[in-house]
Amino acid sequence: MDHEKDSQEQPVNEKMPHKIGSDQPEVDKIKDANLLVQRFQISMAVEDFDREINALAVQYSQKMKMPGFRQGKVPIEVVKKVHKQALQEEIIQQAVSKLAFERIEKDKINIASEPVVEKIEHPDGQGFVADIAVEVLPDIQLPDLEKLQVKIPRSALKGEPFDEAKQISLILEANKKSQPVQGRPIQDDDLVLLLAQSTDLASKRKWPRQESYFMMKKENKAEISDLYEELLGKKIGDKFSIQRTYPANAAKKAWNGKKIEHQLDVKSIFELKKPELDENFLKSLGLKSVEDFKSKLKEEYEHRQTHQKEEQILDKIYEQLLASSSFPVPRSLVEQEAARQLTKNKRPLNFKNEEEKAKLKEMLLSQAEQSVRLSLILEQIRQQYHLDVSNEDIEKEFAHLAKHHSLPEKEIKKYYQENKKLDELKDHLISIKINEFIKDKIKIKEV
Numbered sequence: 001m002d003h004e005k006d007s008q009e010q011p012v013n014e015k016m017p018h019k020i021g022s023d024q025p026e027v028d029k030i031k032d033a034n035l036l037v038q039r040f041q042i043s044m045a046v047e048d049f050d051r052e053i054n055a056l057a058v059q060y061s062q063k064m065k066m067p068g069f070r071q072g073k074v075p076i077e078v079v080k081k082v083h084k085q086a087l088q089e090e091i092i093q094q095a096v097s098k099l100a101f102e103r104i105e106k107d108k109i110n111i112a113s114e115p116v117v118e119k120i121e122h123p124d125g126q127g128f129v130a131d132i133a134v135e136v137l138p139d140i141q142l143p144d145l146e147k148l149q150v151k152i153p154r155s156a157l158k159g160e161p162f163d164e165a166k167q168i169s170l171i172l173e174a175n176k177k178s179q180p181v182q183g184r185p186i187q188d189d190d191l192v193l194l195l196a197q198s199t200d201l202a203s204k205r206k207w208p209r210q211e212s213y214f215m216m217k218k219e220n221k222a223e224i225s226d227l228y229e230e231l232l233g234k235k236i237g238d239k240f241s242i243q244r245t246y247p248a249n250a251a252k253k254a255w256n257g258k259k260i261e262h263q264l265d266v267k268s269i270f271e272l273k274k275p276e277l278d279e280n281f282l283k284s285l286g287l288k289s290v291e292d293f294k295s296k297l298k299e300e301y302e303h304r305q306t307h308q309k310e311e312q313i314l315d316k317i318y319e320q321l322l323a324s325s326s327f328p329v330p331r332s333l334v335e336q337e338a339a340r341q342l343t344k345n346k347r348p349l350n351f352k353n354e355e356e357k358a359k360l361k362e363m364l365l366s367q368a369e370q371s372v373r374l375s376l377i378l379e380q381i382r383q384q385y386h387l388d389v390s391n392e393d394i395e396k397e398f399a400h401l402a403k404h405h406s407l408p409e410k411e412i413k414k415y416y417q418e419n420k421k422l423d424e425l426k427d428h429l430i431s432i433k434i435n436e437f438i439k440d441k442i443k444i445k446e447v
Contacts, residue, residue: 035328038109039118039133042099049127052091053080060087092120092128100132110137113332135330140380143324145441150316154446157312159305167297168277175281178270185233186269190216192231193268196224201243201259211267223252224262231266238266314435317442321377322370329373337368378434387437389429394422397429 044052057079062072064079080087100115115134122128178191186192197209214220218228225244234240242262246255275281277290287293341364381387398416402409416422 036112036135036138036330037133038136039131040103040107041129041131042096042103043129044095044099044127046125046127049091049095052095053087056087056091057083088122092122095128096120096130096132100130100134103132104134109134111135112137112330135332137330137376138327140325140327140376142377142380142384143321145381145438146443148320148324148441149443149445150313150320151445151447152313152316157309157446159309162298162301164294164298167301168294171297172274172277175275176272177275178272181269181271182236184269185235186216186231186266188216188218188232189272191270191272192216192266193270194231195265195267197263198224198255199261199263200255201261207254221251223250223255224264225250230264234266236266236269240264310439313439313444316444317438318374320442321438322374325373325377327373327376329369329376333372334365334368337372338364341368341371378431381438382430382434385437387430387433389426389433393429393433394425397425 054076057076060083061074061076061079064074065071066074066078066082069075069078096117103109104111104115112135115132117130118133119131120128121130181190192214193211194214195209195211198207199205214222214227214231216228216231220228222228224230224242225246230240230242242264243259244255244262245259246252246257248257250256277293282288282290282293285293287296338361398409398412401407401412405412416425
C-alpha cells in the first residue's frame with residue numbers, strides 16, 4: 001500500500017452501508033430479506049481507537065519515505081498527521097470486522113452471509129459506533145418423519161429385467177470407432193470431413209477456407225442449411241457449389257439476412273463400426289474372457305437399476321420434505337446457488353430480448369431456492385438427529401474404494417490426503433448417511 005498518496009484528509013463515509021471486507025454496497029439485499037435479518041451495534045472507545053492508531057502509525061513509519069527523514073525514522077506524530085484519514089479508515093475496517101464476528105460468535109448468531117455495515121458514526125477525536133445487519137439462517141421445524149409417507153408407482157421400482165443381448169449391443173455401440181471409407185457414396189451415420197469456403201454474393205466478402213466434420217443424421221443441424229441433403233450420395237473428391245439465402249436468425253450471425261455461396265470439397269468419409277466381441281476388445285476393458293464380460297455387464301446393470309430406484313425414492317422423499325416444511329430462505333444463499341448453477345452451464349447464453357432474460361433469471365432463482373431449502377432441511381435433520389461421520393466410516397469407505405478401483409488402500413488414503421479431498425469425502429458420506437436415515441424413517445408405499 002502506498003501511504004504517501006493522497007494525504008488530503010477526507011471525512012469517513014458515514015452513510016454508505018457495505019459488506020465487511022468489501023467495497024460493494026449490500027444494504028439492499030439486507031432490506032429485501034428483512035424476515036431473516038438480525039441487527040446489533042458495535043463500538044470502540046476512544047482510548048482503544050487511539051492505541052490502534054498509534055500501533056498502525058508505527059508500521060507506516062517503518063515503510064514510508066519522506067523528504068528530510070531517513071526511511072524508518074519518520075516521527076510517529078508526523079505519520080499520524082499526514083496519513084490521518086488512511087490510518088482511521090484502516091483501523092475502522094479491521095476493527096469493525098473483528099468486533100462484528102466476535103459479537104456473532106458470542107451471541108451464537110447463525111449467520112447465512114457476511115455482516116453488513118449499515119451506519120458508522122465516528123466523530124473527530126472519538127472512537128466509533130457501527131450499526132451492523134446480518135442475514136441469518138431460519139428456524140426450521142421438521143415434521144414428524146415417521147408420520148410422512150411417499151407413494152411410488154410399483155413399475156418405477158420394479159425396473160426392467162436384464163437383457164443380455166441388448167446390453168452387449170449397447171456396449172459395442174458405445175465403443176464404435178471410425179474407419180475410412182473408400183469406393184462408396186456418403187450415407188446415413190457416416191462422418192464426413194469437408195473443406196468449405198463461403199462468399200457473400202452481395203459484398204463479395206470471402207470467409208477463410210476451413211475444414212469441418214459433419215455427422216450424417218437427418219436431424220443434425222449445421223451452419224450451412226440443408227447440408228445433410230446436399231451431402232447424401234456424394235463421394236470423396238466431389239467438389240460442388242451451393243447457394244443459400246439465410247434468415248435474420250441464422251446459425252452463423254455473419255450470414256444473417258444474406259445470400260451466401262458455399263464451395264464444398266468432400267475430403268474424407270468415415271463409418272463408425274462396432275468392435276467385435278473378441279480377445280482384443282475384452283483386453284481393452286481389462287477382462288480376460290467373454291464370461292467375465294457378461295458377468296460384469298450384469299453386475300453393473302443391476303447396480304444401475306438399484307441406483308435409479310434409490311434416486312426415484314429419494315426424489316419423492318425430497319418432494320414430501322419440501323411440501324411439509326415452510327420457512328423463509330436466505331436470499332444471499334439463493335443468489336449464490338443460482339450463480340453456481342449458472343457457472344455449470346458451459347454454453348453461452350443468448351437472449352432474444354430482456355423478457356427472455358428475466359424469465360431465465362426467475363427460473364434459476366426458483367430452482368436455486370428449492371435447492372437451498374432442501375439443503376437446509378437435510379442439514380436440520382443431520383443436527384437434530386445427531387448424524388455424523390466417524391473415523392470408522394471413513395476407514396470403511398477407503399477399503400470400499402480400494403476394492404472397487406483394484407488399488408492398495410494406502411494409495412486411496414494418499415490420494416485423499418495429498419489432494420486435500422478428505423472434507424469432500426466426509427460430505428459425501430454424511431449425505432449418504434442422511435439419505436439412509438430418511439429412507440428408514442419415512443414410509444415408502446408402492447402403488
